[in-house]
Amino acid sequence: MKQTIQQKVGKRIQEIRIQKNITQQELAAKCNFEKSNMSRLEKGNANATLSTLERVCEALQIDYIELFRF
Numbered sequence: 001m002k003q004t005i006q007q008k009v010g011k012r013i014q015e016i017r018i019q020k021n022i023t024q025q026e027l028a029a030k031c032n033f034e035k036s037n038m039s040r041l042e043k044g045n046a047n048a049t050l051s052t053l054e055r056v057c058e059a060l061q062i063d064y065i066e067l068f069r070f
Contacts, residue, residue: 007044
């Protein structure tokens, strides 16, 4: 089954978060999101806005392009 762009980006967020040794709860707090929203984002069950992705990138201290390296 082909992955959607939301699933691919969500997986990248999760990979980067794990590499940086940040819990899902910690990342959600840094982004001012509920943990459940971060979980949906990582699973690809949320169609994130650009402003949401911007907050995630800032919290992870990465360039936007990193989310799209799959």
